[in-house]
Amino acid sequence: MTLRVAIIGMGGIGNNHGRCYTAHPGAEVVAVCDIIPERSDKAAETFGCQGFYSVDALLASGLEFDAASVTTAGVENGGDHYTPTMQLLGAGYPVLGEKPISNNIDEAAAMVALAREKNLRYGINLNHRFTPAASLAKEWQLRGRLGEINMIDMTMWINNPNESSPHFHARALHPHSLDVMRYFAQSDVKRVQAFFKKGKGRAIWSNMQMNLLYENGVIGHLRGSYDGNFGAAGTYGLETLEVVGSEGRFILRDACEELTFYPRFDTQLERHENYGGMSHFSQTFQSRIGHWIDQNLALVSPEKIDASGADALNVQRVIEAAIASWESGQVIAL
Ligand SMILES: NC(=O)c1ccc[n+]([C@@H]2O[C@H](COP(=O)([O-])OP(=O)(O)OC[C@H]3O[C@@H](n4cnc5c(N)ncnc54)[C@H](O)[C@@H]3O)[C@@H](O)[C@H]2O)c1
Numbered sequence: 001m002t003l004r005v006a007i008i009g010m011g012g013i014g015n016n017h018g019r020c021y022t023a024h025p026g027a028e029v030v031a032v033c034d035i036i037p038e039r040s041d042k043a044a045e046t047f048g049c050q051g052f053y054s055v056d057a058l059l060a061s062g063l064e065f066d067a068a069s070v071t072t073a074g075v076e077n078g079g080d081h082y083t084p085t086m087q088l089l090g091a092g093y094p095v096l097g098e099k100p101i102s103n104n105i106d107e108a109a110a111m112v113a114l115a116r117e118k119n120l121r122y123g124i125n126l127n128h129r130f131t132p133a134a135s136l137a138k139e140w141q142l143r144g145r146l147g148e149i150n151m152i153d154m155t156m157w158i159n160n161p162n163e164s165s166p167h168f169h170a171r172a173l174h175p176h177s178l179d180v181m182r183y184f185a186q187s188d189v190k191r192v193q194a195f196f197k198k199g200k201g202r203a204i205w206s207n208m209q210m211n212l213l214y215e216n217g218v219i220g221h222l223r224g225s226y227d228g229n230f231g232a233a234g235t236y237g238l239e240t241l242e243v244v245g246s247e248g249r250f251i252l253r254d255a256c257e258e259l260t261f262y263p264r265f266d267t268q269l270e271r272h273e274n275y276g277g278m279s280h281f282s283q284t285f286q287s288r289i290g291h292w293i294d295q296n297l298a299l300v301s302p303e304k305i306d307a308s309g310a311d312a313l314n315v316q317r318v319i320e321a322a323i324a325s326w327e328s329g330q331v332i333a334l
Pocket of ligand 1: 008009010011012013014033034035036039053054055071072073074077078080083084098099100125126127172
């Protein structure tokens with residue numbers, strides 16, 4: 001069976017999704033859609049499929065498809081996802097949305113609720129943990145090699161000079177980091193405290209440090225910035241994850257590039273570079289979307305979808321709690 005896909009929102013990321021579906025033997029792009037006609041026309045030509053200028057027109061066309069990607073953007077990179085996602089879920093189609101699930105918690109919750117009500121698969125492109133190195137680290141964790149997890153530290157930063165809104169940085173970037181941390185914490189956040197700082201010459205809170213207490217007692221710390229991206233040209237330095245357990249710890253750099261295990265009671269390290277052949281973050285789109293395709297073809301039940309809408313809503317609530325912490329000076333309970 002081939003998964004026939006429609007893509008809504010043909011900016012850079014929609015076209016990226018299109019290339020990932022096309023490269024996968026189990027999927028085919030059958031429709032693209034953008035409210036900017038030239039974007040739809042160009043993508044229709046690129047992917048050799050039908051182009052539409054609205055979701056209404058796509059749904060009215062009678063064209064058969066099995067699932068959709070919603071790669072719109074909007075305010076804080078998430079404000080436009082709601083309308084097309086509700087239209088598609090309402091019409092009975094599984095959706096893979098972009099992150100943030102939404103910059104508005106009520107709208108995010110409504111999308112998750114509709115998917116649940118309709119029993120539809122709803123995934124979000126939280127792609128950072130879909131790497132062979134993260135899978136290997138997870139395998140170590142599950143086999144007990146780390147022991148009991150005590151602490152998780154993460155840094156994620158990029159250069160983003162966009163000054164669109166005060167908390168754009170936290171809402172748009174940190175669904176990724178918090179999702180990775182939650183994946184390894186194996187627990188939900190219970191309490192949050194955060195401080196923010198505006199970068200030099202900036203109007204928005206482009207730097208942030210967050211302290212987290214998970215329900216299972218794991219403690220976490222997150223550093224984030226839109227004034228990051230350090231190093232010489234070609235050295236991205238996107239993210240660093242450190243998971244510390246009673247028997248050992250690992251450090252995973254740049255999602256896939258460098259994974260090192262440090263045993264607590266031994267001196268022999270285990271180091272992997274570009275494990276599984278993945279050498280750059282950009283490759284995570286193919287692996288995450290490939291996994292979404294595979295889960296749809298396998299007809300997994302909606303609650304088994306990895307990096308689901310519900311997972312994305314969960315971390316978005318942590319971001320809102322961090323903002324509330326900064327604004328109130330309090331530790332916020334979730
Ligand atoms: N997962 C990742 O690693 C990652 C990386 C970068 C960006 N993103 C996310 O990808 C998303 C898209 O980013 P982009 O840079 O391609 O944005 P973009 O603004 O370039 O493209 C979005 C497109 O959606 C179209 N659109 C908006 N509403 C529509 C609707 N109702 N129907 C049809 N088309 C509609 C717009 O006209 C636009 O062409 C954002 O949410 C962003 O946060 C994810």
